[in-house]
Structure formats: structure tokens, C-alpha cells
Amino acid sequence: MANKIISLIALLLIANSFQSMASPFRYGSEEVLDLCRKEVPVTNAELEELTFIDVNLSENAKCFMSCVMKKFKLIDESGAINVEAALSASESILGKGSEALEALGGIISTCNANRSGDNTCDEIVELVRCVQFSMLTDESLRAFM
Template sequence: MNRFASVFVIVAALAALSQADVNDPRLKASLEKCIGSEKASPADVEALKAHSSDLSREAQCVMACVMKEFKLLGDDGKINRDVYMAEAEEMAKGDAGAIKQATEMYDICSAKTVADNCESANNFGQCIKNEMIARNIPLDM
């Protein structure tokens, strides 16, 4: 289940920063780009690492930027179900229970999105984090 959980952590861009070394070069590049383009401060990055529920606008926009880089977040603030489920299915490696949980979390959390990309990414990310906690899925690998 840990490997399955990582897709939600990365996709929501909440815990990717908390890993000492982001192994995926594309994710690492996206994070670096987004931290710079959104002018995120060291405090913003620390809040993301800490899985804070009270993120600055800049930290929220870092999440949105990363999600857009991976085509998960559209310009309309909506979460791309096809991208989300393709990632979930790849990570689940045929685990029907994991796919069911991914679908349930998508259904719950995508309903919390709004037109503003940064707020939408934050709402989705916080919801995924809360769902993972409620389901005993580890936030950190």
C-alpha cells in the first residue's frame, strides 16, 4: 500500500517536498520550477513539508503549478479524472482495494475544487491528505 499511497502524496504535491531526496527527476524539476515561479519563501516550502492545513497563497500555488505540470489540474480548477485514475491504476498494480479507495477519494475530493487554481489545488490536496489519514494510508514513504 505504501507505493500506492505515494501517487496521492505526489499528485497532491503535499508530501513530495518532505522526502529528503525527490527521486523522480521530472517531479524534482517541476517542484523547483514551481517554487521559483510562485515566489514561494522558505517558510512556504516548510509549510508544505509539514503538511500544514494553513498554507499561504504562494504555497497553494506551488501545489497548483505542480498539478498543472502533470496535467492533473485544468485551467478551470477541475481535477482531471483520467490522469488521476491512470496514475492510481499504475501505482495500484491490480490491487482492486487500492483502486476502489483511489476512486472514492477522487469522488470526495474533486467535489471540493473551485475555479481558482491555487485554491482548488489546496482544497483537493488537503482533502486527499485527510482521506489518507482517515484510511490509515501513510503520508510519508
């Protein structure tokens, strides 16, 4: 169950699953999920919502995603995506030094620059959706969606 939840959250960020990565995020995933579930009670149905890019997420689903991303250091204290952590997590899928990895870094930077600066659950979801939609329009990344 923990790997499935992590996969759903990762889909929102980098359009792939932590399960398929050799990443530092695997260690401690159960603990992070347990901590976030204590902070933000979330149902399995709400977790399923996280797989859809255009669904209206419940407040709990948004805040759960935000909690997990923050605990994995994918979101920094200001609410921006941690570019270095996201690219590091994506490297094994996109390829070190690849055009796709470079494109993802640019997309994340652009989405970070366009955010309002509020460190809220809503804004973090909008930030992730910005990355997702931008990945869909980039040829080097579309295949990974």
C-alpha cells in the same frame, strides 16, 4: 532538492512520494520546478509547510503547489484533480486494481464533486486536503498516509 520538493507536493496529493514511484512524473521534474519557481517565488520554509496537513500555508506555497500539480497534469484546466493521472501515479504504491486504488478514485471523485469550481490556489489546496482527510478515514488507505 528537486526530488525532495516533488515528494512534499506528492504527499499532499497521494500521501506518498514521487521518489518511491516508477512514474512518468520523474521526467522533467527539475524543469517543472524551475518554471514554477519563476512563476511563484517560494522559500524553502514555505516548501516545508507543504508537508503539514493542517498548517495555514502562505499564498506562495499554495500557488507553487498548484503550479507544479498543473504542470504534471494532476490538476486539469478547471482546477479539478485529474483522476486518471492521480491513479496512474498511485498505482505502483497502492497496487493495480487494488481496493485501496479503487477507494482513492472514489475519494478524488467525491472531493472533485464538492469543490466550488474556482480554479484558485486556495481551492486547489482545499481539494488536496479533502483527499488527505478522506484518506485518513479509509481503512484501505490509512496505512499509506
